[in-house]
Amino acid sequence: MAGGEKHGRRPIFSLLLLVLLRLPLLLSSTTAKNPTFTPSDVYLLDCGAPKSVQLSDGRTFRSEPQSSSFLSTDEDIRLSSTSPLPSLSPLYQTARVFSSTSTYSFFITKLGIHFIRLHFFPFPSSSYNLSSAIFTVNTEDFVLLRDFFVPSPASPVLKEYLINVDNERLYLTFKPKKGSFAFLNAVEVVSAPETLIPTSAASVSPQEQFSGINNYALEVISRINVGGDKISSENDTLAREWLPDSFLKPPDTVQKVAVAPEKVKYPEDGTVTPLIAPRSVYATADSMRDAHVSEPMFNITWDIPVDGGAYSYLVRLHFCDIISRTLNSLYFNVFINRILAIPNLDLSSLTGGNLSMAYYKDFVVAGTTLISGNISIQISPPVMNDPGLPNAILNGIEIMKMSNTAGSLDGLYSVDGSYHSDEPASTAKITVLVTVFGLAIFLMALAAIMFLRRRRRPEDWDKKHSFFSWLLPLHVSHSGRPGFISKWNGKGSTSSSKNGKGFGSHKSKSGYKSYLASGGLGLGRFFTFGELQQATSNFDEKNVIGVGGFGKVYLGLLDDGTKLAVKRGNPSSDQGINEFHTEIEMLSKLRHRHLVSLIGCCDENNEMILVYEYMSNGPLRDHLYPSSPSLTPLSWKQRLEICIGAARGLHYLHTGAAQSIIHRDVKSTNILLDENLVAKMSDFGLSKAGPSSLDQTHVSTAVKGSFGYLDPEYFRRQQLTDKSDVYSFGVVMLEVLCARPAINPALPRDQVNLAEWAMQWHRKGKVQVIMDPHLVAGVGPPSLNKFVEAAEKCLADSGVHRPTMGDVLWNLEYALQLQEAWIGQSYEDDDPSDIGNAGEIHVEHLDSLQRKEIPFDVEVVSVDFSTPADPSPLLQGR
Known part of the structure; x- marks a missing residue:
């Protein structure tokens, strides 16, 4: 009996022990805090401070004396507030002043996306009126602020940027405007997770993929915890701040909903993590106040002011279905700037059939689609008779400005000071129309002149004024010894011929036979159209060895067995005409072992044909991923x-x-x-002549x-x-x-x-x-x-x-x-x-x-x- 009790208790004891051992894991799975991210680079500087300071979120900002090695300036102008405000962060009680251009230099251990946060507050000082400071801030590649100032009285200003750092050093330069100075209260340079910023996103207008986002500098314009309270840096995985919603139009259209943050789940595949947004963002939302409206055009609208049409914007919308009781019961539409961005959004299918699962979607919004200077975001139920509950939900909004064509986030001047025009599309169209109209008048006048000349032109006029003659530079000299032409010997060299036989006996419709043959342009042999027809079997498609914007390239075979690459242009293609002319201009100047040689050309029957040496092994691309088994990998x-x-x-x-x-x-x-x-x-x-002088850096x-x-x-x-x-x-x-x-x-x-x-x-x-x-x-x-x-x-x-x-x-x-x-x-x-x-x-x-x-x-x-x-x-x- 005793033995039976002993053996009977053993399984129960083992079960209790197993539960106790796994209890911490079970609790952690339901109440786990947001996972932490350990950045490779962390620079937190409290400018002008005499000692380091620790903030409520646990981060420690180094004092200025400890960080002086980061700054390339002989100045040491540090200020402290004459009347400190206990309610303000210690970061805004001190500052460093720059009376001349000064640069911070940060060593980057891991290249990639980095946060740059600049803190400004013009506190009272007996030495400087900080509110009068006007200055520019830029990295090596991007302008962050231009002619920036903070008026007084003011609240602290935080400028937050995300920049892909591709160099081992990040330089942050402060340049005061002439007669003024610059100041800074604190600076942060911190690595960001690789997955935080996408390389591509859906473009709203036109609706297609926009790539290369990580090549732009981004400035955070708004980060909104829709339906919830402010989330401070200590409650965010990346020390970000999320502000409560103040952009709702009108506010009485929504009902705020919330669940315990522990109920929010993240997908196991890692597509969304707490590094994208903390649970507290997904745990609150705005939904429709009356979820049973019958009006299909009913919507909730957020109008968020941005900086105008000179920029594009990265818009990130956060969703989490915390209102449905069953799957596949919530469908709604998402509009951005009155353009349908997501039709019939079904969170159940996107989250693998899970409720309360975090999800987000990125969009690139062109500045030309702004409405009254705002980015307008709307959610609305689907049209009548669609399945599901007529409701809509949104949990969070992030808007980031993308650098413009000048590489700037503040104006149209680039880092080197050059100005980039931001001509409106309508003005550009007018300019194009005026140009086209002027060109049309010119062509009409030219046609009239040609008509008058035609009435008294000689019989062989057509032979001397072909399409090809219009392509040749008008300033070139046509001088050359009459009767002497260059004869290509089939081996890439030329020899003189005085008898006019061979190819020289054929007449060119352009009237430039003697000029072309004499080497005025270095074009080598002049082929007749018949010769090239015979060499390419009448331009048989089986002989096509390449196709481009200019036209097709054919394999040609001369009577002596010499192989040629015959590039036949398409006269109806504007791109072809331009490339033909450019090819002539460039190759007439170039001779090098590692440039394909131009052997000759043809100008008959309005044809544009260039003849090159034949490269028997073809393009490099064919050898990298060969389509023919006969090609051995390199x-x-x-x-x-x-x-x-x-x-x-x-x-x-x-x-x-x-x-x-x-x-x-x-x-x-x-x-x-x-x-x-x-x-x-x-x-x-497509080649282009480079800068013509040492003073020019680009074309x-x-x-x-x-x-x-x-x-x-x-x-x-x-x-x-x-x-x-x-x-x-x-x-x-x-x-x-x-x-x-x-x-x-x-x-x-x-x-x-x-x-x-x-x-x-x-x-x-x-x-x-x-x-x-x-x-x-x-x-x-x-x-x-x-x-x-x-x-x-x-x-x-x-x-x-x-x-x-x-x-x-x-x-x-x-x-x-x-x-x-x-x-x-x-x-x-x-x-x-x-x-x-x-x-x-x-x-x-x-x-x-x-x-x-x-x-x-x-x-x-x-x-x-x-x-x-x-x-x-x-x-x-x-």
């Missing part, structure tokens, strides 16, 4: 040599010609390979380029430099390493853009995970590190931080030397025959997700962004 050494060749060609363009030339369309399809895999740059249709021009390769700084500022080619070349380097397109819309959002995706893995120190599996066993780590380091520098957001093509070339040659040294060492240490097997074993352990179902036929096309359409959502191909 080795790492071959890829390095190809990159080196292309870099030499670009370096020559930038520095070797009489005037620097910017290619403007560097991509893997424009790097061609000859029979020995020697790389040559091709396609100069202001309309944005043209290719999705995925386009320099983001060039797009933002419309200022073209040779560093724009460097950025594009950096993307090509990653394409060479990873063997995937620069843009692949079929992949998950964080993998669509190659440059962003590869740099994320590089920052994790795991770039080997995404490299081409064919390279795994054949790449020396020193060579790989040098190559990726060079690519990373090419992709710096600011051109001033990028290397020159000469520097890139040096790094690539160094990477090749490291590779050759590593190969030699590997052969000494190991059996070379084992290398392939080792690679195969390693590939099995790679994450192959990114390599499956990649549509290699996704082509990145060149686009002229000077058209009125907004290209931003397409820039990164999403």
Whole structure:
């Protein structure tokens, strides 16, 4: 009996013990506080303070003497309030004053998004009237404040920014206006979670994806805890403040609802975490006061004032269904600036069939859609007869201003002081109409003149005034020895001919035969249209080896067996005409081993045809992800040599010609390979002459380029430099390493853009995970590190931080030397025959997700962004 009692109690005792052991875990799962985030960089400075101070949220701000090493100034002007206010934070009782330009320098240990918070309060002082201070604040790339001042009396002013820091140093410069000074009470520079700011979001107008958000500086305009009270920094996971709702129009349309914060759940996949917003934001909301209205147009409206149409805005809306008792019973519409942003929002389906589950949605809102200077957010029930309860809910609103084309968050002046016009769209349209009208008058006058001339022109007038003659520069000299022409010998050189036989016996409709042949433009041989028809089998589609904005490129074969690349333009294409002219201008000046050579041209039957040397191995892109099994994957050494060749060609363009030339369309399809895999740059249709003097740093021009390769700084500022080619070349380097397109819309959002995706893995120190599996066993780590380091520098957001093509070339040659040294060492240490097997074993352990179902036929096309359409959502191909 006793034994039975003993054995009977043992299971009960074990069960109680198990419950007691797991009780803390069970309690923590239901009442857990928001998880903490440990930033890599934390700089909290209390400016002018004699000692450190700890705030109520637990953060400690260092005193000014301890932080003087951050400031590059010989001044030491520190102020304390003459009448301290106990109700104010200690941060606003002291300040530092700058009478001249002064810069804070912060060392960044982990690149990425950082909070920058600037605290201002013009407290009374016997030495300075702080309310009269007028000054500008900027980083190296962005203007944060311009001619800023804080009037008195005033409440403390907090300016909060989110900036993607891509350099090891963050510089924060304070520049007083002439005759004034600057001041600062406190400054914060703190790392933010990588997931806090998206790389892309839905654009409201036009309704498509807007990419590259992390390339903009963001200023927090509003952070609203809808339906709830103020959330102070001590109750937020990232020391943010959430203000109560004061923008509701009208307030009596809503009913405030709330639940215990512990009831709020976050999705297990990590798409929403307390770092996005704390539970207390999702635990309160505004819903419709009368949830049974029958009027389908009933809505709740928030009108939030912003800074006007010179900027776009990132709008984040937070939702959590804390009012429904059953699933799939709440459907509603979301409008932004009277534009339908989300139709029939069903939180149940978006949260995996869970009530009280946190959810948020990001939007990019163009300043042109503002209503009376406000961002208007509306929620309303669906139209009548839709399923579910006629109700709507909103839990939180965040609005962040995005830097404009000047790289500024305050005005139209950039960091270097240059002014960027913000001409309204209507004015721009009027300008275009006036220009078109003037051009029409000019063409009508020209037509009249031609008509009058036609009545008395000679019989061969048409032969001397073809379409091609209009494309040639009007200022060139037509002098040349009559009867002498250049004859191409099929090997890339020319010889003189005096007898007029061969190609010289054919007449040019442009009347420029002797000029073209004499080398006035360096165009080489003049082909007849018949010759090229025969060489290309009457331009048979089977002979097409390339297609571009200019037209098609055909493989041509001469009678002597010489192969040609015949580029036939489309006269009806404005882009083709412009590229044709540009190609002639550029190639007539250029000769280099790593630039594709122009052999000749054709001007008959209004044709625009250029003839180049044939590059038998085609574009580099075809060898990175070959569609033909006959193409063997390139080795790492071959890829390095190809990159080196292309870099030499670009370096020559930038520095070797009489005037620097910017290619403007560097991509893997424009790097061609000859029979020995020697790389040559091709396609100069978008090229542009660089700055003509040392005083100029850039060329202001309309944005043209290719999705995925386009320099983001060039797009933002419309200022073209040779560093724009460097950025594009950096993307090509990653394409060479990873063997995937620069843009692949079929992949998950964080993998669509190659440059962003590869740099994320590089920052994790795991770039080997995404490299081409064919390279795994054949790449020396020193060579790989040098190559990726060079690519990373090419992709710096600011051109001033990028290397020159000469520097890139040096790094690539160094990477090749490291590779050759590593190969030699590997052969000494190991059996070379084992290398392939080792690679195969390693590939099995790679994450192959990114390599499956990649549509290699996704082509990145060149686009002229000077058209009125907004290209931003397409820039990164999403």
